[in-house]
Each structure stands twice: as structure tokens, then as C-alpha cells.
Amino acid sequence: MLNTPPFRIKGRKTLLLADGEFPTAKAKTAVCFIRYREKDAAVVLDRGNAGKTVFDTLGIGRNIPIVATVEEAKAFHPEIAIVGVAPRGGHLDDIFREQILECIDAGMDIISGLHVFLEDDKEIREALSKSGSQIWDVRRVSEEGTIASGNGCTTGARSVLTVGTDCGVGKMTVTYELYMEAVRRGLNVSWAATGQTGMILRERGIAIDRVISDFIGGATEALVNLEGVGKDVVLVEGQGALIHPGYAGVTLGLMFGAMPDCMVLVHDVERDKVREYNVEIPPLSEVIRLHQLVMAPLKDVPFAGVALNTSCLGEEEARDMIRTVEKETGLPAGDMVRFGAGEVVDGIVECLTKKGR
Structure with a gap:
């Protein structure tokens, strides 16, 4: 596929x-x-x-x-x-x-x-x-498909999934920024592209939103295992949003297919509603809890950090927003594009280290 x-x-x-x-x-x-x-x-x-x-x-x-x-x-x-x-x-x-x-x-x-x-x-x-x-x-996929086993990545690599409060909030950008920072630190990391923009940059991947719904989990599982060969960590590009009326299905398929060891929440601070829908975005702490509740019957999945798009704010306002989100969620937060991915990569390393004990 x-x-x-x-x-x-x-x-x-x-x-x-x-x-x-x-x-x-x-x-x-x-x-x-x-x-x-x-x-x-x-x-x-x-x-x-x-x-x-x-x-x-x-x-x-x-x-x-x-x-x-x-x-x-x-x-x-x-x-x-x-x-x-x-x-x-x-x-x-x-x-x-x-x-x-x-x-x-x-x-x-x-x-x-x-x-x-x-x-x-x-x-x-x-x-x-x-x-x-x-x-x-880029979005063409083969008709072949498999049902997810529920095992996630079995290569020995840990998987980290980005999830969002809406579509188009920067999940691909965050995934790639995290990847570049991890590479800069010398970590043995790969990333799995699941959408058209990421696939163009990665020059391979699976357009998950074109996969037959029964096989989304299986396609994700296969991709994570492909990218996990010889790696310690696989960063998985998220799609859609769990609270999105149109695209929640692909998010859920990615979550259950990747069986992530931790997740990173991505949010555009300018949005209080899902774009083009009259759906209010809950407080970020509630969005985090919702994802964990969905995963709970299958796996305990902590969050490693929150990635924010603060492009609508001035620098000081942006830094204040980051501190507010850190206080609300108890997690490291940052704007990857403006201020770097360091804090959230620190959170991922800490999260995976704790899970490895």
C-alpha cells in the first residue's frame, strides 16, 4: 500500500x-x-x-x-x-x-x-x-488492505502520534519539526507520512484518508512497522481531529493502528471552534483526556507535550500563551516554528523513558 x-x-x-x-x-x-x-x-x-x-x-x-x-x-x-x-x-x-x-x-x-x-x-x-x-x-493507494492486529509497532521502535484539535492546525509541520530536532540531537528516529504534504517531503507514505475504512488501522500499522525498522522512535503524522464531524474517522484509525506509546497535541490558538463547523473546541486538558479515554480499553497512552500555532500573536503574547497552556495541561508546550521543538522533544524523551522502566 x-x-x-x-x-x-x-x-x-x-x-x-x-x-x-x-x-x-x-x-x-x-x-x-x-x-x-x-x-x-x-x-x-x-x-x-x-x-x-x-x-x-x-x-x-x-x-x-x-x-x-x-x-x-x-x-x-x-x-x-x-x-x-x-x-x-x-x-x-x-x-x-x-x-x-x-x-x-x-x-x-x-x-x-x-x-x-x-x-x-x-x-x-x-x-x-x-x-x-x-x-x-500522491493519494492513490492500492486496493490491497489488511485489518489491524492491535499490536502497533513490533520492530522495537516506540511510536509517537501527533493529534489535533482540528484539521489544518499543523500536525504535519509539528511532526517534521520534532523529527528535525530529534535528528539534530542524534536520536535514532524516523517519521511516517500519512498525508499528501508529508508524503511529498518524505517521498513515500500512505495517504490514510484514501484507505478503505476497514483497513485504515492496518495501513497505519504497516507503515509504522516499515518506518520502525532499525529505529528507536517513529514519529507518526496525524490527520483530522477526534472532535471533527467530517474527519474523526481517520484520526481514530491512526490512533488504533499506530498504538502510540505517547501522543503530542497540536492546536491553533486562534481557533475556538472547528473550522467550517459550529463545534466548540473544549479546553486542551479535556481534549487530552478524551484521547486517553478513547485509547484506555487498549492501551495507557500519556501525552508528551502540546504544540501550538501562535502565528496570530505577537512574541510576548505567544510566550504568555505557551506558559498558560503548560499550566493548564501540566505538559511542556511550545510553538515549533517560532521557538523550536526542544521543549516538546524533551517531553517525548522523558515520556518514553518512563514507559521503558
Whole structure:
């Protein structure tokens, strides 16, 4: 069920298609690629910000240019085009479809994390055959599936799962920041990518939200065991949210499939309700307790820390918020992007050490 690209991604000049959405939350794939693969991000397509640079609009990304058309983007010699948006439902609109066809005609390989598979489009297939370009439909999964055994990772590695108070709060970002900090410390760690953006960065993984529901736990279990070979810790990228009316199912499948040894809660401090739903987000201590109650019949799973997105706050307000959350939850907290992942990695190490006694 593991999905890998048919071509190399890292080290190739990349065009990020984010028309009309950059740099909003819907362009999270483009934003995360710029954050973690900045050297490969050659150009962004977004007509609303054309003429500006990524740094002008996002505050990161050097002077990566933003252009209005594929024709303008070609001047920067991109070899790959990534559909850099993640719209609700993962559908492809006519504007993006036309841009993708132009990219194929220019000889670029294409990466798409949409639920609509580009290779199933007859016109796109014909364009591919003419240009020699290739497509990676990141969310495509094989029809093979297994039921979870309930054993989680059996390689000897410990697993750590990120869970959130909502979708799009930064679970992938937090997972990757934790991974980078753990590597910096010399820890023997890997990470399991379960969504389109993480899979593009990892260049492998399983798009859990495309797996048949009966097999989500089994797919997660298989992925954690694959990434756990020869490792001490596997960080598992979370999806959805347990209190989300639309996407709770995938969260529960990840929890029961990974059988984590500890979890990290991810929260955007600007949100008091689940986005696009009239569902209030409970106090973080209650969200933590809810996850533990769900896991309790199968496993006692402590939380190692809380990762916050404080981008809506000034620096002092953000630090005050972090202290407030630490006091409320009794756990180390931090904003990984602004202030580093050190405190939460400390929490993970302490948590896993206690469980190993």
C-alpha cells in the first residue's frame, strides 16, 4: 500500500501551483514545501500576488518569485510542478487543470495530492504520452488492505502520534519539526507520512484518508512497522481531529493502528471552534483526556507535550500563551516554528523513558 513517486523530487527545481490561495491555509502544501524544501522551490504561480516574492507574502522563502502564468514560470526552468493547494474535498477545478496541461506540455513532471487522480483524466494522459512527463498521484493507494492486529509497532521502535484539535492546525509541520530536532540531537528516529504534504517531503507514505475504512488501522500499522525498522522512535503524522464531524474517522484509525506509546497535541490558538463547523473546541486538558479515554480499553497512552500555532500573536503574547497552556495541561508546550521543538522533544524523551522502566 506504500506509495512512492516514479521520479526524484529532492534537488529538482519546482513550480508550486497555488493560484488564488497563496499563502492561505488552503495552500498548505505549497507553504510547507517552501518552508522545508526552500532550495528546490523555484517559483510560485498565484495571479493575486504576481510580481511579489514569497518573502513579501509569507515572511520566508528568500526572494522566490510569484508569477501569474505557467508561461512566465518557464523562465525559471522548473522541472516539477506541484499542485500546492489542498481544497476541501480535494477536487480539481478548471483553472488548475489548464495549468497542469501547460506544465505537462512544457515537459514538467507533475505531483498532485488531490483526491481526483490526474492519471485518470484522458486528456492529461494523452498530454503525458506526448511530452514524456510523469505524474505522481500522491493519494492513490492500492486496493490491497489488511485489518489491524492491535499490536502497533513490533520492530522495537516506540511510536509517537501527533493529534489535533482540528484539521489544518499543523500536525504535519509539528511532526517534521520534532523529527528535525530529534535528528539534530542524534536520536535514532524516523517519521511516517500519512498525508499528501508529508508524503511529498518524505517521498513515500500512505495517504490514510484514501484507505478503505476497514483497513485504515492496518495501513497505519504497516507503515509504522516499515518506518520502525532499525529505529528507536517513529514519529507518526496525524490527520483530522477526534472532535471533527467530517474527519474523526481517520484520526481514530491512526490512533488504533499506530498504538502510540505517547501522543503530542497540536492546536491553533486562534481557533475556538472547528473550522467550517459550529463545534466548540473544549479546553486542551479535556481534549487530552478524551484521547486517553478513547485509547484506555487498549492501551495507557500519556501525552508528551502540546504544540501550538501562535502565528496570530505577537512574541510576548505567544510566550504568555505557551506558559498558560503548560499550566493548564501540566505538559511542556511550545510553538515549533517560532521557538523550536526542544521543549516538546524533551517531553517525548522523558515520556518514553518512563514507559521503558
